[in-house]
Amino acid sequence: MTRRATSAGAASGQPGAGAGDSEAALLKDLRSLISETGQIGVDADETQVDKIEAICGKLEAFQKGEVLSGIPLRGKHNLLYSMAKGGSNGKLGPFVGTVQQEFIDDKKFINSVSLGPLKIKLQAVREILTDQSVRVKFEKTSVSLFRNRLVDKETKGQGVWKMRYFNEDPNVGRRIRIMDTPSLFIIEEAY
Known part of the structure; x- marks a missing residue:
């Protein structure tokens, strides 16, 4: 179960947390930083990318040794930031779409990119490997325009995603997930 992110490094007793850096701060x-860079990290300037990665590293230290991959995931989660190249970050040519993950059950989920009437969905299944990692296998891709399905095909591919941080952000009251897929992805629950 996730806990509220309110503790300061030394006060929380969490090893490796930055002195004076609370999770909430x-x-x-x-x-x-993400509001300055936008969701497409690969387009951000190197200084901003380094700052975001440094903060992610500090947040990760608060949950060192915790079981993150087994936390139940439900509903929709919105992409905040991605260092992935290609469509999974929401960038389609010069356009940027909305990226969501929708969890169907403990194993099945859908990654989707929406850009106006265009919607691309990638169905996948996840398998817990360790306390911090899951194997994701992609099964099917569908493309629709104005809700008319244009493409529906089997998809091959898989990868191991490392869960780095998963906790409630008290600033907004939503859980936030930081993971390497292997590129940095930051996602939050949608309400």
């Missing part, structure tokens, strides 16, 4: 700083 780090999450606030992270959101501020």
